Amino acid sequence: MLTKDQLRYRRQKDRVIPQFVQEDDQSLLILAEQLIQLFQITGTLTRQLIDEQAMIFVNAHKDIKLAKGLYKLCLDRTEFTPAQDVNFVEYRSELFELSAQALRKGVFETYLDYRNDTLKGKKHLEQFVVDDFYGDLPYNDRLLKFKSLSAQQLLQRYNVSLVQSLLLYTSELKITLTEPDPSQLRRLFKYLKFFRLLSTIRRKNIKQGKFELTIDGPLSLFSQTQKYGLQLASFFPALLSCPQWKLQCRLKINQDYFGLNLDQKTALVSHYRHFTTYVPEEISMFHKLFKEKSTEWEIVGQTPFIFLANQEIIFPDLSFQNTKGDIVHLELFHRWHSGQMLKRLEQFTSCEESLIIGVDRAVSKDKIIANALGESTFFQDRGFEFRDFPGVATVSKLLNKVVK
Secondary structure, X not given: OOOHHHOOEEEEOOEEEEOOOOOOOHHHHHHHHHHHHXXXXXXXXXXXXXXHHHHHHHHHOOOHHHHHHHHHHHHHOEEEOOOOOOOHHHHHHHHHHHHHHHHHOOOOOOHHHHHHHHHOOOHHHHHHHHHOOOOOOHHHOEEEEEOOOOHHHXXXXXXHHHHHHHHHHEEEEEEEEEOXXXXXXXXXXXXXXXXXXXXXEEEEEOOOOEEEEEEEOHHHOOOOHHHHHXXXXXXXXXXXXXXXXXXXXEEXXXXXXXXXXXXXHHOOOOOOOOHHHOOOHHHHHHHHHHHHHOOOEEEOOOOOOEEOOOOEEXXXXXXXXXXXXXXXXXXXXXXXXXXXXXXXHHHHOOOOOOEEEEEEHHHHOOHHHHHHHHHOHHHHHHEEEEOOOOOHHHHHHHHHHHHO
């Protein structure tokens, strides 16, 4: 992700136009390759050395802001070794004290004599003096791993990151999809669930096959906006795999408001691959425990689209089927989903589908939410509270209650 001072865009009246780079620009490809090469030798390069070498290329480029952005994206793909498991402050303090004691003895003929006298009987400090005297400072971290990519891929990632970074300043994101493939739509919904985003999905125009997604942005929330903003930005590349899409949002930058409009004509390239092969650890653990403990129910592989009366669509988190063939769907509401959950309580009362809902206790702590849950006959019959992720026993009990 780019920092605020690395954003490159033009202002056109009340609109923001990102300054994308050309992926085949030879001068940029050379710069990108130079920066990537700095990260190819692991184990010996320190963060300080890499930074010093990178600044040679960055400061030599005609667009320093752009060059700094490319370097930042390289750093985001890098893992440095953490400090060794030693108390650096304690070791340095001990070494300084020993050094002072040695100097009080008199003048040494050589540095080696002084060093040997200082470290005499202190084997634990010998290697510390050579390699890691200030090893706990960030600039001495050593390069451990770098997720390599081509120069062209770095430029593609830059263009996507430019939009992602701007989305951190929006209060609402509107997306229109035209004639999406069902598998692509399902994949997009999975990304929404994975990043736990606040979203409303409607079938806008049945004849034209249009779907409209409204996603709350970080500026619409009262807490943890930074984390939520990063999740929204992380979702954006998933949209790029759709053949026909349109994005509209309003940004607040330095107390000014601007519109951002993009569509598939920008030709941005997503770097997301094989999303369906990855299952978050918490969900994987729930699947495992549910399979071990539940004898009557199993988790269905594919959750369906459920169309509500107002053409709104929901995509349940999980679907379950028992030995008799009954199917029940589960939708979970996490800490950012309070507003959406209140609406769901009304919608589900007239829904013909077998649905149950789980509410994170972080949401139900709110007095308004707690009162709404207490007064909702739907929640009393088909709802439960959970912390972080639901328990198998709680879900199984409610599933059996619903199908009776």
